[in-house]
Amino acid sequence: MTTRIETPDIYEDLRVRLMSARFAPGEKLKPAELQGHYGCSANTIRDVLLRLSKVGLVEFEMQKGFRASESSPEARRDITLFRVLLEREGARLSMHKGGTEWEAGLAAAHHKLSHIETRIARVGDPGEDMRLWSNAEKEFHFSLISACGSPILIETYSNIYAQFRQQMVSQERDFGEDYFRAIIAEHKAILDAALARDEARCDAAIYDHLKRNL
Amino acid sequence: MTTRIETPDIYEDLRVRLMSARFAPGEKLKPAELQGHYGCSANTIRDVLLRLSKVGLVEFEMQKGFRASESSPEARRDITLFRVLLEREGARLSMHKGGTEWEAGLAAAHHKLSHIETRIARVGDPGEDMRLWSNAEKEFHFSLISACGSPILIETYSNIYAQFRQQMVSQERDFGEDYFRAIIAEHKAILDAALARDEARCDAAIYDHLKRNL
DNA sequence: AATCGCCCAAATTTCGAAATTTTCTTGTAA
């Protein structure tokens, strides 16, 4: 028998699995089935899935249950463009309002990210560092918009970022040497533009970073 | 004893009550209490509240339950600015992609809205027409962004629009003659700019329409 | 062969109660 698992852990586990493409896009998520893996009642799973639908990782329809979010070229394009909109606005506002602490935080986040990316680019394969990179990348982008002063923008960006990841991991792409070399340059470009408070350049850098997903 | 009420009706009723400031901002929403009004179990209420938290009308915290969204000058400002961002982008995209059907729909929505607003402005008091106006106003703004081609933008705007309403109804303001005269001109300005496909003018018109809430 | 209707199986929702956690109250000690 599986040991009792805390509900927050169930939420976290399902969230990670959804963002790692461990469920096929559009796959049905039946509480009664998932119940077994976690040793809890089906209602607890239902509860967790309802909360995940708020983030957009799960689609819910009355009397139809839950499924992992659908994936399509159109959906990926839609999410990417929306992410560009939010990240540009968040960066723009941060450049206006952000002080030294913001700059320091952004520089620090980029330093960590850069360190990991360089190591991966050297080896040519993410491997073990994939999780580290994943966290660092997220930290960098959130740091960029962190001084925008708009809780709603940050929360919405947070949801969109999760959906973006969910859509992209299911996409097969070679995370080879070239990929990370390109990424490194793109993150650097965003950092430089942001610290220089150059809005137009920052807009362009954000777009350039994400345009491969369009 | 209260008669059995369908769950979708409970959702709808609570949604309307939340958007009509029938709950004080930050007020606790206890399933066990609301249960009585609807003649259903507390779990059904919990279910409905979880779904309303996705829209942002209700705040949920693990082990702490639900409450009506908080209201503050900062929150209203935040929501308003975010709404401006989304509506501008939606309108911009619609002006690019929208065809004759979009123009026709927008003109029609404005015509209906204008008709109601003129009547209210004549009398000087919304009264009975408040609900009609409410729907027509919503239709107009959604029509404006309807051709943007981004489901995510529309859904997010939908949530923000609901939150905006929720925040503003709790604000006391005189919906007098002057108010509606101003609103009429603002809606007209948005319509004209959109049909002229004048982005800068449309941006300005949207801002002017909402700036009183900043 | 195609369509409709009925019935069965599976899935979802709803329920009432038990278990857990939080919050409030009261009492005790510093």
Next chain:
DNA sequence: TTACAAGAAAATTTCGAAATTTGGGCGATT
């Protein structure tokens, strides 16, 4: 008086089962 602790009350979460709804299969009718 303040701070802390223990206990009681209230609220939230979880559970297992019953009730409802959906989806599919099968057979009859056109």
